[in-house]
Amino acid sequence: MHMSTIYDVAELAGVSPATVSRVFNGTSVSDEKVAAVRDAAKRLNFTPNRAARTLRTQSSEVIALVIPDIENPYFTEMARGVEDVASKAGYSVVLCNSDAQLDKESTYLQIAIAEHMSGVIIATASEGSNLDPIIATGRPVVAVDRHTAYDVDGVVMANRAAGTSATKDLIRAGYRRIAYIGGPAHIDTAAERAAGWQDAITADGREIDDELLRFSTFRVDGGRAAMEELLALPEPPDAVVAGNNLIGVGAIQVLTEHGLTPPAVGVAVIGSLPFTTLSPSAVTVVRLPARHMGVTAANMLLERIRGDEQPARTVVLRNELQSASILR
Amino acid sequence: MHMSTIYDVAELAGVSPATVSRVFNGTSVSDEKVAAVRDAAKRLNFTPNRAARTLRTQSSEVIALVIPDIENPYFTEMARGVEDVASKAGYSVVLCNSDAQLDKESTYLQIAIAEHMSGVIIATASEGSNLDPIIATGRPVVAVDRHTAYDVDGVVMANRAAGTSATKDLIRAGYRRIAYIGGPAHIDTAAERAAGWQDAITADGREIDDELLRFSTFRVDGGRAAMEELLALPEPPDAVVAGNNLIGVGAIQVLTEHGLTPPAVGVAVIGSLPFTTLSPSAVTVVRLPARHMGVTAANMLLERIRGDEQPARTVVLRNELQSASILR
DNA sequence: ATGAAAGCGCTAACAT
DNA sequence: ATGTTAGCGCTTTCAT
Numbered sequence: 001m002h003m004s005t006i007y008d009v010a011e012l013a014g015v016s017p018a019t020v021s022r023v024f025n026g027t028s029v030s031d032e033k034v035a036a037v038r039d040a041a042k043r044l045n046f047t048p049n050r051a052a053r054t055l056r057t058q059s060s061e062v063i064a065l066v067i068p069d070i071e072n073p074y075f076t077e078m079a080r081g082v083e084d085v086a087s088k089a090g091y092s093v094v095l096c097n098s099d100a101q102l103d104k105e106s107t108y109l110q111i112a113i114a115e116h117m118s119g120v121i122i123a124t125a126s127e128g129s130n131l132d133p134i135i136a137t138g139r140p141v142v143a144v145d146r147h148t149a150y151d152v153d154g155v156v157m158a159n160r161a162a163g164t165s166a167t168k169d170l171i172r173a174g175y176r177r178i179a180y181i182g183g184p185a186h187i188d189t190a191a192e193r194a195a196g197w198q199d200a201i202t203a204d205g206r207e208i209d210d211e212l213l214r215f216s217t218f219r220v221d222g223g224r225a226a227m228e229e230l231l232a233l234p235e236p237p238d239a240v241v242a243g244n245n246l247i248g249v250g251a252i253q254v255l256t257e258h259g260l261t262p263p264a265v266g267v268a269v270i271g272s273l274p275f276t277t278l279s280p281s282a283v284t285v286v287r288l289p290a291r292h293m294g295v296t297a298a299n300m301l302l303e304r305i306r307g308d309e310q311p312a313r314t315v316v317l318r319n320e321l322q323s324a325s326i327l328r
Numbered sequence: 329m330h331m332s333t334i335y336d337v338a339e340l341a342g343v344s345p346a347t348v349s350r351v352f353n354g355t356s357v358s359d360e361k362v363a364a365v366r367d368a369a370k371r372l373n374f375t376p377n378r379a380a381r382t383l384r385t386q387s388s389e390v391i392a393l394v395i396p397d398i399e400n401p402y403f404t405e406m407a408r409g410v411e412d413v414a415s416k417a418g419y420s421v422v423l424c425n426s427d428a429q430l431d432k433e434s435t436y437l438q439i440a441i442a443e444h445m446s447g448v449i450i451a452t453a454s455e456g457s458n459l460d461p462i463i464a465t466g467r468p469v470v471a472v473d474r475h476t477a478y479d480v481d482g483v484v485m486a487n488r489a490a491g492t493s494a495t496k497d498l499i500r501a502g503y504r505r506i507a508y509i510g511g512p513a514h515i516d517t518a519a520e521r522a523a524g525w526q527d528a529i530t531a532d533g534r535e536i537d538d539e540l541l542r543f544s545t546f547r548v549d550g551g552r553a554a555m556e557e558l559l560a561l562p563e564p565p566d567a568v569v570a571g572n573n574l575i576g577v578g579a580i581q582v583l584t585e586h587g588l589t590p591p592a593v594g595v596a597v598i599g600s601l602p603f604t605t606l607s608p609s610a611v612t613v614v615r616l617p618a619r620h621m622g623v624t625a626a627n628m629l630l631e632r633i634r635g636d637e638q639p640a641r642t643v644v645l646r647n648e649l650q651s652a653s654i655l656r
Numbered sequence: 657a658t659g660a661a662a663g664c665g666c667t668a669a670c671a672t
Numbered sequence: 673a674t675g676t677t678a679g680c681g682c683t684t685t686c687a688t
Contacts, residue, residue, distance in 0.1 A: 003441075003465065005681055016659045021683060030657060045464070050442040051382035052681035055664050060379070070423075071404045073603075079398060083425060087432075092439055095398075095423040097411060104415075111420055114378040136373070137331065220603065245603075252605040274603045275401075275548065275573075277580040333665055344675045349667060358673065380665035383680050 004044040013040035024048060054116050061091045063301060064112040066105060066122040069218070070097040073274040074245055074290050075123065078144065081294025082121055089302055091118065100125045109134045119301045121294075124148055127186050140304030142297045147188040153304065154314040155297045159189050159270075162286045163196020164203075165321045166241045166268035169284045171204050173324065175239035175266040181226040181251060182243030183218035190215060193243050193270055212237055216247065223250025231258060239266030245274055252278070263324065270319075280322070287320040332372040341368035352376055382444050389419045391629060392440040394433060394450040397546070398425040401602035402573055402618050403451065406472065409622025410449060417630055419446065428453045437462045447629045449622075452476055455514050468632030470625045475516040481632065482642040483625045487517050487598075490614045491524020492531075493649045494569045494596035497612045499532050501652065503567035503594040509554040509579060510571030511546035518543060521571050521598055540565055544575065551578020559586060567594030573602055580606070591652065598647075608650070615648040 006020040013020065013036040022029050023037040040046075054060040065082050067075040083093045094117070098105035105125045112120050112134060119140040122131070131150050134141055143154040163180075170178050180197040183190035194215075198208055211233060216222035223242060227250060230237055242248035248269030255265050261282070268284035276283075296315055334348040341348070341364040350357050351365040368374075382388040393410050395403040411421045422445070426433035433453045440448050440462060447468040450459070459478050462469055471482040491508075498506050508525040511518035522543075526536055539561060544550035551570060555578060558565055570576035576597030583593050589610070596612035604611075624643055 003681095006683095007681080017681090018659060018661095018683080019657085021681095022658085025683080028657065033657085045461070047438060047442050047461075049383070049444075049681050050439070051379045051388070051444055052664090053683075054379035055377070055383050055666085055680090056682045056684085058664075070407060071401060073399060073401070076399045076404065080425070092436075097408070097423075108420075110375060111378070114375050116377075116379055133373070133375075249603040249605060256605055256607060273605075275577040275601075276603075276605065277577060277584055277601075278605055279584060331665095334667095335665080345665090346667080346676080347674060350674085353667080356673065361674085377665050380680090381667075383664090383682085384666045384668085386680070 003049070004046045005049065006046075008044055009037060009040045009046050012044060013037045058116060059118055060116050062094055062115065062117045063091050063298075063305075064094050064096055064108065064117050064120045064122075066096045066098055066108050066120065068098050068100040068123055068125050070095065072218070072244075072246060074271055074288070075145075077290040078123075078294035078297075081291035081296075082298045083294075085295050085298035085302070091302070098125050102126065102128055102130070105129060106133075113137050113139070118305045121297045121301055126184070127188070140301055142301045142304075144293055144297045145189065151312050153297075153300045153312050155293050155300070156314065156316055157189070157288050157293070158316050158319055159192035160196040160199070162270045162288065162319045163193035163241065163243075164200045165196075165319075166270055166284060166286045167197045167200035168203075169321060169323050170239045170241065170266045170268050171200065173239075173263070173266060173284075176206075177209075177212070177235070177237045177239070178266070179212035179214065179230050179237035179240040180243065181214045181216055181223055181230070181240060181247050183216065183222070183247070185215040187218075190218070190243055193241075197241050216243075218244050218246060220246045220250040220253070223247035224254050225250075227251040227254040231255075231260075237265070239268070242267065242269045245269060245271035248273055248283075252283070268324075281324055284324040285322045287322055289317050289319070293317055331377070332374045333377065334374075336372055337365060337368045337374050340372060341365045386444060387446055388444050390422055390443065390445045391419050391626075391633075392422050392424055392436065392445050392448045392450075394424045394426055394436050394448065396426050396428040396451055396453050398423065400546070400572075400574060402599055402616070403473075405618040406451075406622035406625075409619035409624075410626045411622075413623050413626035413630070419630070426453050430454065430456055430458070433457060434461075441465050441467070446633050449625045449629055454512070455516070468629055470629045470632075472621055472625045473517065479640050481625075481628045481640050483621050483628070483645065484642065485517070485616050485621070485645050486647055487520035488524040488527070490598045490616065490647045491521035491569065491571075492528045493524075493647075494598055494612060494614045495525045495528035496531075497649060497651050498567045498569065498594045498596050499528065501567075501591070501594060501612075504534075505537075505540070505563070505565045506567040506569060506594070507540035507542065507558050507565035508569045508571065509542045509544055509551055509558070509575050511544065511550070511575070513543040515546075518546070518571055521569075525569050544571075546572050546574060548574045548578040548581070551575035552582050553578075555579040555582040559583075559588075565593070567596070570595065570597045573597060573599035576601055576611075580611070596652075609652055612652040613650045615650055617645050617647070621645055 006017045010017045010020045096108040121142045123145040141152045214226040216226040334345045337348045338345045424436040449470045451473040469480045542554040544554040
């Protein structure tokens with residue numbers, strides 16, 4: 001019940017508290033004393049008090065990972081990448097779900113400051129995200145997935161290219177009236193992927209029909225609603241590009257319910273379809289390397305934590321087209 | 329860059345540090361001083377140092393949520409429930425992914441102790457999970473989803489009943505040779521759901537064919553492998569009960585690849601199919617109220633944190649059959 | 657290599 | 673209502 005301290009350990013081992021501290025921090029202590037201390041620590045079931053350590057050193061081996069939707073497998077896959085790198089380096093990861101809400105995001109950032117966490121990896125909730133407080137503390141910040149207005153490191157996908165290759169694959173497969181459903185227009189990934197879609201349409205010598213461009217939410221319900229609207233059009237599309245994995249799920253659900261299971265209507269999804277039970281030949285997927293993004297971001301953050309001072313960098317990750325037509 | 333302290337705020341506001349502390353902790357301070365302190369705090373961009381607070385009070389408003397698979401939507405849905413309750417009560421949630429590994433789990437539990445977190449909600453990695461250290465500290469622990477050998481509060485699903493109703497629904501739909509694919513046998517939820525399957529089979533007056541009972545992993549690849557084995561049997565099953573959501577996904581994938589898309593072979597899944605694009609009429613689902621489990625566990629934990637001393641309780645949550653046959 | 661002692665920022669008696 | 677002060681457990685100079 002009572003938590004033992006380095007003083008208890010010191011007394012039992014017959015050394016000073018300083019020596020106990022040294023044993024646990026790897027500075028020079030004679031072999032006998034090391035053994036005595038370890039033994040005493042074990043017998044007392046000693047666990048170093050992190051709060052005291054953090055208070056004293058003004059830092060803790062914890063990094064915060066702030067994401068807008070913990071239920072989206074894209075972000076949990078990314079989280080795995082972050083965690084693997086961080087824990088190998090002796091850091092713990094605190095996963096914070098901002099729920100795409102600015103106030104929750106601010107709260108978590110505030111906690112990161114107050115807890116003296118070593119750094120933050122964040123997929124911002126929106127353009128309005130305020131990183132000033134955390135940046136003002138001098139702590140390193142890495143922005144993932146989404147762009148920010150701040151001068152911090154970043155790791156993003158090749159979003160415009162993803163939009164283009166998804167759309168081109170649909171064109172190649174013979175579809176002619178291709179819609180796009182993206183996330184909120186104020187999130188840059190959504191806008192960029194839509195721009196990629198436009199590129200492909202115009203490159204094919206067609207006009208952009210504004211009715212076919214829909215900004216929604218990055219969730220299943222958003223994909224569903226937009227797909228329903230598209231099907232209700234006087235001249236519905238014969239194919240659709242989904243701006244992220246969950247929108248893809250929603251769109252396919254609606255199509256299936258209307259008896260238009262792909263490839264009856266063409267579907268290309270930007271991001272892997274989570275837990276899909278669909279045949280891979282039916283839907284085009286542009287794979288986004290989410291885990292790799294997490295790994296890259298964690299490595300960048302660790303470099304900064306270790307004192308790297310070079311100007312902010314942004315890494316753009318290549319995506320990978322998995323064409324449905326290959327298998328047709 | 330420099331972090332201001334209550335001393336800085338006190339000086340600027342012309343009060344003592346204790347008064348500053350009182351302002352931030354809601355004890356009686358005159359209105360003028362409150363205003364002065366708040367103003368000074370704002371001007372200095374003051375954020376209370378949590379490490380110091382934790383050290384002093386020997387507690388922090390943080391609870392740990394330890395789960396075995398952060399990529400399983402079942403657990404993230406649960407996490408949402410925990411988070412909603414906790415954050416409303418002023419607690420932050422630290423999400424820890426044990427990856428079903430005992431050593432990782434122990435490490436996180438150790439961190440929870442060292443960081444003086446207020447309590448732990450844990451879905452254990454296996455029967456071998458060691459909760460002694462955390463329990464020895466006197467901190468409240470709530471076990472979710474899975475049983476433990478410890479005398480702690482728990483929230484679990486009605487697993488055996490889930491196995492039975494899933495199986496019975498398949499029987500009702502006319503299937504006669506019904507297999508079961510579960511998670512690892514050493515995890516009680518897997519074993520119990522399997523027992524429910526057995527109950528239903530025997531209640532129907534049939535023999536248990538051991539070849540039709542498979543213990544695998546609670547992941548997609550586990551479901552896939554087991555389903556492949558079942559299909560390779562001399563006398564393959566005409567239906568299958570999947571022991572969790574991901575096994576269900578894996579099984580359906582394999583069936584689809586073999587041209588046996590449900591209901592060609594009957595499928596019942598214990599747990600909601602995440603992000604499914606399947607028609608709801610094709611597959612029986614036993615919905616497990618994951619979010620509700622999280623909410624319940626968080627409320628129990630908060631009660632304990634507030635000093636509730638009653639004997640340990642276990643809450644069993646009802647599940648909900650969504651029969652495929654209804655829609656046939 | 658080891659010990660003594662100061663201090664990180666906060667809260668909670670205790671005193672006024 | 674407000675101020676003074678001790679101390680939470682640790683790390684880290686500074687001596688020795």
